[in-house]
Amino acid sequence: MSGPAEPTRASRPVRTPSLRWRIVGAVALLLVVTNVVVGAVTVVAYREYLVGRLDAELATAAGRTPGGRDGERPSGPPPGSDGTSSARPDPDNTFIGAPGQAADTVVAIFRDGDAVLAGYTDDEGRQHSLTAAQRRQLATVAADGEPVTVTLGSLGSYRAQAVGDDGDVFVTxxxxxxxxAGIVRLVVVVGSVTLLALVVATWALTLTVRRSLRPLERVASVASSVTDLDLERGDPDIAARVAPADLVVNREVGQVGSALNRLLGHVARALTVRRDAERGMRTFVADASHELRTPIATVRAYAELSRTTDDIDDLHRNVDRxxxxxxxxxxxxxxxxxxxRLDATALAAGPDPVREVVDLTATVVEATVDARATAPGHRWTLQLADDHPVAVSGDPGQLRRVVTNLLSNARTHTPEGTTVVVSIQQVALQQDSLQHDSGGGPLVRLVVANDGPPIDADVLPTLFDRFTRGSASRTREHGTSGLGLAIVRAVVEAHGGTVRVVSEPGRTAFTVELPVRPPS
Known part of the structure; x- marks a missing residue:
């Protein structure tokens, strides 16, 4: 039985250098290339300068060689032509040690291609003759006066110049x-300085990059700390944030840190919404189950009761119930x-709501007339605009549901004899009005007010939530579900409006504001 397969080389993650070392390496390589180029150009330029100076000295030295010390050309073979050296200057060969000539200056005279004289004087004043190979090398120098570089065997490299004079060629x-040797020393100095500068620059750059990336490491630490949170539970308490000091250390880190803080804020808000939605859904399901369980139990009980009785009157009562x-x-x-459906529309997941012109004044009048017939014990008062009917663009069925729910709420939760005042008018958008999506256009304001008992202060914040009830005893008495005001808010918000309530002893008022033309 074979064991688990080992990961192949291709499947293993490739470790790449960190950003810090990539920056340091790139800058160090740039420094090396720059210093090498600068050093090479400096060495070449300096060598050309020294060679130019040497050529100038060569021209001066060449002016001293023709004619010798006495101004006469030497004749005959030079002493020491067999390769031996003389311990003292030879008067017949003073041409080699002409006055002003530097040590190791090589001079030679060629007549008809043969070397008449060829030698040099060392720094101790001794004259030396050149070997046959060295003479042949000098014989190759063109007599055009242009300096050239030649190699004279053991003597090394020389800068030579040849000039012709009456058939004789004088070479210096x-x-x-x-x-x-000076160029070599210069190369060594430039190389040493370059190496030292590279070491110092790399050390300083490493410290600088480490200090510069330290805020970014803290940003990464904040991001890593978020991964340790148990977000599956929907815990919105994400306290991890990039410190303000790290947001201003430099622009790049500030951009990353600000984006991370905004992201964490969005995540926290999303988790809060999800938690509240889940909590609301659990409450909604529990309340809906409770509301449905009571009538289902009642239906089941009366159905079982009907099976055990033969009394026709009892059967009719059971069926009615x-x-x-x-x-x-x-x-x-x-x-x-x-x-x-309203939730789906709000989330842009459902069909667009019906949009048509609705005479809201006529809707309010009809609903108020119905309320008078349903609850004659209340006093119903209408306050309408005098100039013209008020109309809005929206869903007529849903807008009628808003009016009837508000009137039903006033009828259900106030005792008989309560005065209910229903008013509707068109107003301009005021600066102190609630925020709307009407774009600054006119608003329709519907107010349903009564002088009954005030709403409990602890109920007001959640009055428009689902299954919220103001009075449990009156709810049971009239069989309300606690969804009426929730529907009012959902419909009004779907039409781009707002709804609010103000309750105090002697007056409770529900105010609905709708834009005349809500956003499409």
Whole structure:
């Protein structure tokens, strides 16, 4: 039985250098290339300068050689032509040691291609003759007066110049040894300085990059700390944030840190929304189950009771009660479906709401007339605009549901004898008005006010939430579901408007503001 397969080389993650070392390496390489180029150009230029100076000295030395010390050309073979050296200057060969000539200056005279004289004087004043090979090398120098570089065997490299005079060729050569040694020393100095500068620059750059990337490392640490949180539980308490000091250390780190802080803020808000949605969904399901369980239990009880009785009157009463509970369940289901459709529209997941011109004044009048017939014990008062009917663009069925729910709420939660005032008018958008999506256009304001008992202060913040009830005893008495005001808010917000309530002893007012033309 074979064991687990080992990861192949291709599947293993490739470790790349860190950003810090990539920056240091790139800058160090740039420094090396720059210093090498600068050093090479400096050495070449300096050598050309020294060679130019040597050529000038060569021209001066060549002017001293013709004619010798006495101004006469030497004749005959030079002493020491067999390669031996003389311990003292030879008067017949003073041409080799002409006055002013530097040590190791090579001079030679060629007549008809043969070397008449060829030698040099060392720094101790001794004269030396050149070997046959060295003479042949000098014989190759063109007599055009242009300096050239030649190699004279053991003597090394020389800078030679040849000039012709009545068939004779006079050759003068100066050694390049000191010049080359100076160039070597210059190369060593430039190389040493370059190496030292590279070490110092790399050390300083490493410290600088490390200090510059330290805020970025803290940003990465903040991001890593978020991964340790248990976000599956929807915990919105994400306290990790990039410190303000790191946001201003430099622009790049500030951009990354600010983006991370905004991202964490969005995540925290999203988790809060999800937590609240889950909590609301659990509450919604529990309340809906509770609301449906009561009528279902009632229907089941009366159905079982009907099976055990033969009294026709009892059967009729049982059927009537079953019918009422069935209608109650149907109304609850319809309200839940309406809220679901409004939620889908708000999330842009459902079809666009119906948009047509709705005479809201006529809708308010009809709903108020119906309320008078349903609750004659209340005093219903209408306050309408005098000039013209008020119209908005929206869904007529949903807008009628808003008006009827507000009137039903006033009827249900206030005792008989309460005065309910319904007013509607068109107003201009005021600076102190609530925020709307109307774009600054006119608003329709619908107010349903009553002088009944005030709403409990602890209920006001959640009054428009689903299954929120103001009075449990009156809710049970009238069989309300606690969804009426939630539907009002959902419909009004779907039409780009707002709804609010103000309750105090002697006056409770629900105010709905709708834009005349809500956003499409």
């Amino acid at each position: 050569a100066l050694p390049l040894g000191d010049l080359d 079953i019918g009422r509970e069935a209608r109650r369940m149907g109304d609850l289901v319809e309200e839940l479906l309406l809220l679901a």
